[in-house]
Amino acid sequence: MMDIVLVVLVFVVASVAGYLLISRVPQQLHTPLMSMTNAISGVTIIGAVLLFSLDGDVFSLVLGGAAVVLAAFNLVGGFAITNRMLAMFRTKDRDAG
Amino acid sequence: MTNWGGLVAEFGIILILIFGISRFRTPREGRFGNLIAALALGLALALVVRRHHLTGLGVLVPVAVVGTVLGWLVAERVSMIRIPSLVAIQNGAGGLASFLVSFVELVRGAGQLSPAVQVFGFFGLAVGVATFSGSMVAAGKLDNRIRQTPVVLPRHGTILTALAVGIFLSAVMAGVSSGSAWLIFLLCLSAFSLAAGVVFSIRIGGADMPVLISFLNSGSGLAAALCGVVIGNRLLVACGATVAVSGFILTQVMCRAMNRNLLSVFTGIKLKHAPSVVPAESTLPPGATADLAAAADSGAASDSALSSDEVVDPLVCATEIIREAQSVIIIPGYGMALAHAAPDVVALGSRLEEMGKNVRYAVHPVAGRMPGHMHVLLAEAEVDYSKLHEMSVINPLFAETDVALVVGACDVVNPAAAETEDTPISGMPILLAGEARHVVVINLDDKPGYSGVPNTLYRNPNTVMLLGDAKERLKQLSASLE
Numbered sequence: 001m002m003d004i005v006l007v008v009l010v011f012v013v014a015s016v017a018g019y020l021l022i023s024r025v026p027q028q029l030h031t032p033l034m035s036m037t038n039a040i041s042g043v044t045i046i047g048a049v050l051l052f053s054l055d056g057d058v059f060s061l062v063l064g065g066a067a068v069v070l071a072a073f074n075l076v077g078g079f080a081i082t083n084r085m086l087a088m089f090r091t092k093d094r095d096a097g
Numbered sequence: 098m099t100n101w102g103g104l105v106a107e108f109g110i111i112l113i114l115i116f117g118i119s120r121f122r123t124p125r126e127g128r129f130g131n132l133i134a135a136l137a138l139g140l141a142l143a144l145v146v147r148r149h150h151l152t153g154l155g156v157l158v159p160v161a162v163v164g165t166v167l168g169w170l171v172a173e174r175v176s177m178i179r180i181p182s183l184v185a186i187q188n189g190a191g192g193l194a195s196f197l198v199s200f201v202e203l204v205r206g207a208g209q210l211s212p213a214v215q216v217f218g219f220f221g222l223a224v225g226v227a228t229f230s231g232s233m234v235a236a237g238k239l240d241n242r243i244r245q246t247p248v249v250l251p252r253h254g255t256i257l258t259a260l261a262v263g264i265f266l267s268a269v270m271a272g273v274s275s276g277s278a279w280l281i282f283l284l285c286l287s288a289f290s291l292a293a294g295v296v297f298s299i300r301i302g303g304a305d306m307p308v309l310i311s312f313l314n315s316g317s318g319l320a321a322a323l324c325g326v327v328i329g330n331r332l333l334v335a336c337g338a339t340v341a342v343s344g345f346i347l348t349q350v351m352c353r354a355m356n357r358n359l360l361s362v363f364t365g366i367k368l369k370h371a372p373s374v375v376p377a378e379s380t381l382p383p384g385a386t387a388d389l390a391a392a393a394d395s396g397a398a399s400d401s402a403l404s405s406d407e408v409v410d411p412l413v414c415a416t417e418i419i420r421e422a423q424s425v426i427i428i429p430g431y432g433m434a435l436a437h438a439a440p441d442v443v444a445l446g447s448r449l450e451e452m453g454k455n456v457r458y459a460v461h462p463v464a465g466r467m468p469g470h471m472h473v474l475l476a477e478a479e480v481d482y483s484k485l486h487e488m489s490v491i492n493p494l495f496a497e498t499d500v501a502l503v504v505g506a507c508d509v510v511n512p513a514a515a516e517t518e519d520t521p522i523s524g525m526p527i528l529l530a531g532e533a534r535h536v537v538v539i540n541l542d543d544k545p546g547y548s549g550v551p552n553t554l555y556r557n558p559n560t561v562m563l564l565g566d567a568k569e570r571l572k573q574l575s576a577s578l579e
Contacts, residue, residue, distance in 0.1 A: 004213045007326050011338045017115055018342030023350075025121045027462055027487050030347065030469030033121050035184050036131050037343050038314050040114070041191040043138055043336040044321040046145050047198035047328050052157045053149035060201050061153050065160040067197040072164025073171075074191035074317075079135040080172035081183060086131060088177075088476040089124030091483045 032085045039078020045071035106144055111335050113137040118343070124482060141332050177477040178434050181310055181467040182239035188310075188317045189232030195320035195337075196225030200283065202327045207279050212272070214327060219268040221323030222283065223290040228316035230294030235309055238302060239466055247302040254364065257296050263289040301362065303547040304508065308351045308362050310467045315344025347468060354462030354488075356524040412570075415561045416577040418535045422499035424455040426491065428528055429475065431465055432505020432540060436567035439478035442504050445575050446480070452578075458484050459491040459501075459528050461509035492529050501533035503554075505567050507546025512553045521548040536560040539570045 025033050048071050051064030114137035120130025151157060168187075175183045199221040203210070210218065237243035250256060264286055271282035301309045318340025325333025352359050419425065427446055433439055446456045458480065464471040472485055495501060503510055510530040514522040530536055531554050538555060542564055545551045554560060563570045 006331070007217070007334055010331070010334050011322070011342075014335065014338035015342045018339055019346055021115065021118050021121075022343045022346045026123075027460070027469055028472040028482060028485055029121050029124065029127050030350075031180060031465075031467055031473045032124075032127055032131070032469070033118075034311060034314055034344070034347060034468065035180070036118075036121075036134060037318065037340045038184055038188050038191070040134060040138065040336055041188070041314070041317040041321050041340045042194075043141065043333055043340075044191060044195040044198060044324055046141060046330055046333050047202075047321075047324045048194055049142065049145055049151065049157065049161075050149060050328055050330065051198060051201055052151045052153045054205070055152075060205065061156055063197045063201050065156050067194040067201075068157060068160045069164040069167075070190040070197070071194035072161050073168040074187045074194065075138065075168065076165045077168030077172040077183070077187050079131060080169050081175065081180065081187075082131045083128060084172065085177070085180070085473050085476070086124050086128035088473070088479075089482045090476070090479060091481050 028089075032082050035078055035085065036082045039075055039082060042071050042073075042075025042078055045075055103144075103148070107141075107332050107335075110137050110141050110144070110332060111339075113140065114336065114339065118339070124476075138336070141336070144332070145330070177473055178437075179240065180473060181306065181465075181470060182236045184467065185232045185236035185239060185310060185313065188313050189229045189236065191317040192225045192228030192232060192313075192320050194225075195317070195324040196222055196229060196287070199225060199320075199324045199327050200287070202324075203283060204280060206327075208275050215272055216268075217323050217326040219271065219286060221320055221327055222287055223264050223268075223293075224316055224323060225320035226287050227290045227294035227297070228313055228320055230291045231298040231309075231316070232294075232313050234295055234298035235301075235306065235313060238298075239306065243299070245302050247305075248299045250296070250299075253296070253300055257293065260289050260293040260296060264293065297363070304355070304463060305357075305362050307463055307465070307467045307470070308348055308355075308357075308359070311344055311347040311351055312359075312363075313344075315341050315348060318342075318344055351463060351468055354526070355522075356526060411561050411563050412573055412577060415537045415563055415574060418537060418561065419449070419500055419502070419574070420578060422454060422535070424498045425449055425457070425500045425502055426495065426498050426530075426533065427456065427458045428501060428503045428506050428510060428530055429458065429460065429464065429471055430504065430506025430509060431471075432507070433567055434465065434471070434474050434505070436505060436541070438504065438567040438571055439474050441568050441571035441575070443475065443478040443480045445571055446484075448575055448578065456484065457486055457491065457494075459486055459488065459530075461488055461506070461528055464506065464509055488526060488528055495529045495532040498533045499535060501530035501536045503530055503536065503538045503540070504571070505540060507540065507552050508548045508550070510552070510554055511546065511548075511550060513550050516553065517550070520550045522550055530554060531557055531560075534559065537563065539563045539567050539574075541566070 048064055048067035051060050114134055117130040117134030120126045199218055203218045238245050267282050267286035271279055318337050322334050322337025322341055325337055429442055433442055450456045460471045476482055508522050510528050512531050514525045514527045536559055543555050543562055
């Protein structure tokens with residue numbers, strides 16, 4: 001099992017990195033940013049897929065399957081909508097795409 | 098377990114992810130960053146698949162395809178005004194997925210988990226499922242399926258506290274039990290958390306939705322990170338933690354923009370102030386009442402009943418003001434989005450530019466239903482985004498501007514935020530539209546905005562009110578400018 005110290009360390013590093021990164025994002029990109037970080041939280045698909053690496057009893061397979069559908073929906077949908085949004089931002093001189 | 102190669106690969110993936118997020122400086126780079134972040138998660142998934150022998154592929158592959166196709170289809174089709182509710186739904190899906198994974202792991206690991214992992218696991222269950230139910234309520238509100246205004250139950254705070262105690266006690270009981278009692282207490286904990294998510298979210302509404310959405314976003318990241326602790330996957334912990342932290346920072350940014358603290362948004366302290374606002378209207382100084390009447394006259398001049406004097410049609414008046422103006426600042430609000438008038442606003446803006454005027458847009462940080470929502474709506478209407486300005490940049494420029502054109506915004510330009518105390522918007526920084534030489538307001542009505550505070554800007558002698566459907570009014574304005 002994972003070392004708790006490591007977990008705490010990861011949180012601290014993520015907090016510092018997150019603060020440095022997020023506080024510099026301009027306001028006009030807050031919605032795309034949120035939509036992308038939302039997509040990243042679909043990373044839980046890793047956990048869902050891992051449920052399939054164990055001796056597959058029905059209980060794990062059913063809940064694991066549901067988790068995979070949900071996480072994939074979150075992950076793929078999140079990145080897709082972020083991409084769609086950002087593609088719409090244009091200036092007169094040049095297209096953002 | 099120490100596998101240096103694996104550790105380096107994981108670290109590399111995190112660096113790629115952070116690089117992706119760091120590209121969010123301009124829209125063009127942001128799009129690149131989004132793809133980079135997607136790549137990082139693809140690599141993370143590939144690493145997991147490569148490391149572990151997966152069974153049950155007959156189930157795994159089809160369900161993964163179903164989720165992918167659904168997610169993609171919905172994302173391609175949804176309209177931009179519904180982005181906040183889609184984000185809430187996706188968020189809920191992520192939270193529920195984390196909950197399910199943690200739940201399976203806790204049930205399977207009964208009796209073999211270290212106390213620390215158990216604590217993280219219980220916490221993960223609660224956060225995951227509460228994020229799910231809270232997000233569903235938020236999505237319902239944003240989609241207008243649930244009443245948008247805050248719903249306060251009798252003894253709301255007490256109910257929430259009782260649920261929190263229930264969650265805590267279930268966790269303690271689960272911690273000291275085994276066998277079927279373990280499962281039962283885990284289910285109790287989940288049920289209490291599910292209810293807590295609903296009770297928590299339902300009290301928040303309207304202008305506070307941006308705060309709720311980013312807070313829930315943070316919750317789904319935290320649920321993923323805790324889930325990572327339970328299944329012992331470092332990548333999951335790191336990615337989840339990054340989302341949790343960034344969501345929380347955005348939540349703080351939103352709160353600061355409204356001059357509120359998180360606690361008052363979530364505990365409804367504001368609601369205690371709300372009733373005091375209503376009598377405030379009737380206790381206006383006499384002068385103000387007269388002004389109000391005057392403003393109402395000019396606003397409702399299309400009513401024939403008021404045609405006694407030489408009351409000018411506000412449309413004619415507004416047209417004249419705008420025609421004379423050298424510089425115009427357009428202030429869009431959520432009312433513009435509701436009236437589907439963004440394309441008309443941008444069309445008018447372009448027309449004014451062709452007439453040789455300096456046109457800029459001022460966007461308040463909490464305009465729309467999630468942070469930055471207004472920018473996306475305007476981008477969809479093909480505005481030149483270099484003309485969009487944030488509050489701190491544009492506010493000093495109002496004093497030297499000829500016309501501030503307010504479209505469907507109310508609270509964010511209400512001088513009462515600075516002038517009065519004890520209202521829901523007191524202390525909220527506003528766009529200083531009133532400092533412009535003239536103000537033209539296009540709004541459905543001259544009633545108070547969401548906050549319930551009457552807008553003193555509407556009574557200014559230099560304000561022209563164009564009431565009615567924003568789309569119609571903008572079309573008329575464009576036509577009469579020709």
